[in-house]
Amino acid sequence: MATIESIQSAYIDYVLTKGEEPKSVYLFAKENEMTEEEFYRFFGSFEAVEQNIWADVAQKTVTEIKTQEVWPQYSSREKALSFFYSFFELLKSSRSFAVYSLRKHHRMLSHPRVLDSLKVIVENFADDIINQGLESGELADRKFFAKRYKDAFWAQFGFILNFWIDDNSTGFEKTDEAIEKGVNVTFDLFERSPLDNLFEYGKFLAKNGNFKQKMGV
């Protein structure tokens, strides 16, 4: 009896040994001794299988990091870091598939479609920790921009994923550095910075201080 997991692993095995996706669902099902119907009970297409594999890794990551003892003590910044480190640690065991799946798609402006379901999970997670950060005051609540923070998080994710695909340092140490640096920079931007103060000051001067009269305007 086929299950989600058995179809996933049969699919991974197929694409990695043959280097391409099966010609048809019929063929794939026959080779793995199931009916086409069984396949369609779980997935609508091969693309859906890939989407599901990616989403699984993200979901596992989120579940796993939340069980860590230190989790509640982490700031939003640290939660983000923890997510990235754990995600790539988990992904390491299916690196060949990850490389196959991403390289198959030509780099486009937006993300490849196989990452569609993963994106939802990552964005939900980002939303969560960003809202926590906004509530605790760790992150700056800026009009308009605060709503875009999660987009920045997603862009960061895409960048590091691409970095990791091309990383050939031992133990992917360079990816660790990319995460530590990149996430910290992003969160620095989310935090209250001197620019916010400067902006506030400008607003204050514009309203008060008879700025205009003094300048002779």
Place this chain on the structure above:
Amino acid sequence: MSEIRKEQNSIPTSKVERSAKFVKTGFKIGGNYIKHYSKKLFNPDLDKTELNEDNATDIYDSLSELKGSALKVAQMLSMDKNLLPKAYTDKFAQSQYNAPPLSGPLIVQTFRKYFGKSPEQIYDKFNLKSNNAASIGQVHQAELNGKRLAVKIQYPGVGDSISSDLKLVKPFAFRLLGMSEKELDVYMKEVEERLLEETDYELEVRRSVEFSNACSVLNNIVFPEYYPELSSKRIITMSWIEGKHLREFLETNPSQELRNQIGQALWDFYNFQQHELRAVHADPHPGNFLITPEGKLGIIDFGCIKEMPEDFYEPFFGLTSTDILNDREETIKAFRELEMILPGDNEQQIDFFYRMYHQMITLFAKPYLSSTFDFGQTSYFEELYGFGERISKMPEFKQARGVKHFIYVNRTNFGLYNILHELKAEVKTDTYKPHFAADVI
């Protein structure tokens, strides 16, 4: 170390970024000079202290942000008090204690990579906030089976960046030390070798065990216990030593007796290694020592070991501990072996360097001449620094002289002298004496 420091948010690691950091420093120093000279226009009496202080702050700021090997260089420069103006050394001395820590998740990640487990699964307790920085790593407190542990974790990518870092530091070292390029190259290569060794934590654990066993005959010295099974390429686990750093210790106004005891332990530790083991813990900066409540000296870092080959040891210590110095011909022979006098030197140069090095070694060997020596006396150190300053201004000394082994051996011995001076300790200097293969000289 209870105060919570702001964790550093960005560690520039690519060469471009690091260069940018140094360029920025360069601009700032340029600015400091402009500030200095424009002030001097109006006040001709102004001395360079303020300028040096401004420069030191800027250099320190950029070095501490760079971490890793650059910080190491800052520590090294701060050791050579005789080579640097006071303002630089005070500021650099800070780097011996404080550098901003790395994020908690990265620490967890490092453990999972090397042990497949998180620190909480390995230890009973593990403090994610680091206690202090160890220049290429940071130290955390942990507990296992009721024992307190110190866990040292190395920053990722340190080994990779050492070579490129040293190249970047070079122009600053030119300026600060006023050395010629050739001299600096010898220095840099030796430093690079030692620094790369320091990034190998597996080697460090092996050596630490070896050295602490070999030195166990010494009095008033304690070593941490090492746990090789809980150590890896980038992690070292050792037992925690309770104690104060030198500066904190001195703030408690310890008695002369206690200061002598610590000083003696330090002296014995170094001379035992030099003369019995012929290899020495070559990183005597105060951050590597702790003074325990029982008045013992704790030694916590064996990252940097300098081995002394026969062809260096024999001529060098022959000079300091026998009466060769009274014999001009024999002395010049030893100087030639040590490349302090070079084959191409003419009569005049031979005479000049003979006199200078003779004076230098006589000064250096002074503590060995009597059976006890008071390192508290400032006159000796003034003479020492004065001499260092004088020769650093002599054009003859711009050229590379002396075999490369001098770099670490000098650093070790001057570091030792400096610490003993700060302790104002009086020590018995005849405890471990040099001995030679052919003991008939």
